[in-house]
Amino acid sequence: xxxxxxxxxxxxxxxxxxxxxxxxxxxxxxxxxxxxxxxxxxxxxxxxxxxxxxxxxxxxxxxxxxxxxxxxxxxxxxxxxxxxxxxxxxxxxxxxxxxxxxxxxxxxxxxxxxxxxxxxxxxxxxxxxxxxxxxxxxxxxxxxxxxxxxxxxxxxxxxxxxxxxxxxxxxxxxxxxxxxxxxxxxxxxxxxxxxxxxxxxxxxxxxxxxxxxxxxxxxxxxxxxxxxxxxxxxxxxxxxxxxxxxxxxxxxxxxxxxxxxxxxxxxxxxxxxxxxxxxxxxxxxxxxxxxxxxxxxxxxxxxxxxxxxxxxxxxxxxxxxxxxxxxxxxxxxxxxxxxxxxxxxxxxxxxxxxxxxxxxxxxxxxxxxxxxxxxxxxxxxxxxxxxxxxxxxxxxxxxxxxxxxxxxxxxxxxxxxxxxxxxxxxxxxxxxxxxxxxxxxxxxx
Numbered sequence: 001x002x003x004x005x006x007x008x009x010x011x012x013x014x015x016x017x018x019x020x021x022x023x024x025x026x027x028x029x030x031x032x033x034x035x036x037x038x039x040x041x042x043x044x045x046x047x048x049x050x051x052x053x054x055x056x057x058x059x060x061x062x063x064x065x066x067x068x069x070x071x072x073x074x075x076x077x078x079x080x081x082x083x084x085x086x087x088x089x090x091x092x093x094x095x096x097x098x099x100x101x102x103x104x105x106x107x108x109x110x111x112x113x114x115x116x117x118x119x120x121x122x123x124x125x126x127x128x129x130x131x132x133x134x135x136x137x138x139x140x141x142x143x144x145x146x147x148x149x150x151x152x153x154x155x156x157x158x159x160x161x162x163x164x165x166x167x168x169x170x171x172x173x174x175x176x177x178x179x180x181x182x183x184x185x186x187x188x189x190x191x192x193x194x195x196x197x198x199x200x201x202x203x204x205x206x207x208x209x210x211x212x213x214x215x216x217x218x219x220x221x222x223x224x225x226x227x228x229x230x231x232x233x234x235x236x237x238x239x240x241x242x243x244x245x246x247x248x249x250x251x252x253x254x255x256x257x258x259x260x261x262x263x264x265x266x267x268x269x270x271x272x273x274x275x276x277x278x279x280x281x282x283x284x285x286x287x288x289x290x291x292x293x294x295x296x297x298x299x300x301x302x303x304x305x306x307x308x309x310x311x312x313x314x315x316x317x318x319x320x321x322x323x324x325x326x327x328x329x330x331x332x333x334x335x336x337x338x339x340x341x342x343x344x345x346x347x348x349x350x351x352x353x354x355x356x357x358x359x360x361x362x363x364x365x366x367x368x369x370x371x372x373x374x375x376x377x378x379x380x381x382x383x384x385x386x387x388x389x390x391x392x393x394x395x396x397x398x399x400x401x402x403x404x405x406x407x408x409x410x411x412x413x414x415x416x417x418x419x420x421x422x423x424x425x426x427x428x429x430x431x432x433x434x435x436x437x438x439x440x441x442x443x444x445x
Contacts (some may be wrong), residue, residue: 004072007068007069007071007073008071017066018225019073022063023036023037025301029058033050038350047359052076053076055080055081056083057083058074060073060075137151155178160173173433174270184196194262224318236380237378241379241417241418241419244415246426247413247430248436250437253407271356273337274340275389282437284308284433285427285436292421293384299384307361308361309325309360309361310360310363311380311383312343312363314348314378324357325343325358333445365386365389368392371391373390379428389412390411397421412430412433
């Protein structure tokens with residue numbers, strides 16, 4: 001019996017994925033959970049396991065193509081089943097197809113023949129064109145169903161105010177828009193007036209300066225899929241959430257002592273006792289104390305998450321990935337250490353599963369491992385806060401009774417969505433986190 005292989009959803013805000021590489025070829029035998037193909041999104045580059053055992057009889061989506069989540073990308077047949085006829089490959093773009101900026105010239109790709117080609121055409125038909133402004137970019141991050149309804153009714157999604165998370169247009173939004181009659185009353189776009197003969201046309205109001213001048217010595221490189229998706233997600237986050245930052249300085253003297261005392265014991269149990277584990281433990285306990293830090297904004301509603309799913313940012317050579325520790329507040333220190341170590345390793349070796357980069361409710365990122373004194377990270381939508389951890393450095397500080405001492409100190413910054421979290425709230429959160437770290441009890445280990 002044939003098994004469809006679908007594009008997995010690698011994160012809450014991810015509506016599509018790009019196939020970077022097929023690990024198996026048509027006709028190859030494959031076991032269940034054996035790596036089948038590699039995908040790239042703004043959250044993760046990952047090898048996707050096969051959902052079943054058999055023979056790869058058809059590949060519907062070629063390397064480099066981007067399709068919506070849950071689209072069928074391949075078919076696995078039973079043992080001995082013959083492969084389907086291969087679809088004709090699209091011609092590679094020629095060097096002449098790129099203009100002076102290094103961007104390939106627009107071209108209409110030939111659709112593969114047969115039902116697979118018809119499916120590809122159908123998906124392409126509901127994919128919105130690149131938006132002209134950032135607000136449109138935010139609103140057009142909608143599901144394929146919404147985009148299909150919009151196409152059938154001739155609606156520009158940018159006309160609709162989305163009530164979904166991060167301003168997305170939901171199915172209810174677009175059906176309400178149609179039922180209200182606003183779709184019929186929507187004014188057509190105003191045509192651009194032709195310039196008066198003999199008078200130069202005015203430049204666009206928001207014209208962007210060119211990235212380089214003619215003749216300038218430059219090297220142009222196409223953005224990778226992950227880099228491009230990260231860029232889009234970060235711009236959308238900045239446009240969605242009014243970011244505010246608060247910073248506190250934390251003394252790591254007590255943590256240093258505990259780490260030295262317990263390091264060998266944890267290593268014997270197969271775990272590394274790192275600063276990140278101490279910070280993760282203190283953070284999840286603080287999140288429980290302040291529910292506003294573990295929430296999302298959905299239109300006019302505040303959604304408080306009961307589960308604390310902690311994202312830990314991991315730097316890769318090609319970008320940044322945020323695997324998620326589910327129900328992190330239910331783990332002890334040893335459990336957190338093992339989870340952090342395991343997820344970081346599998347993130348770097350592209351072994352993460354789709355569910356391991358989904359459902360994060362709060363994120364920790366650590367620019368301090370690269371020597372940064374502190375960082376001002378951007379919130380990962382639809383979350384409302386993110387903790388930035390700076391480097392732990394020995395600094396001269398004033399301690400009790402105005403004495404001067406050298407202590408391992410660390411700056412921590414909380415980036416938060418001012419629509420929900422005020423400065424006083426952020427201050428209380430950081431003060432509680434600071435107290436937990438500076439007074440970390442050995443019994444918590």
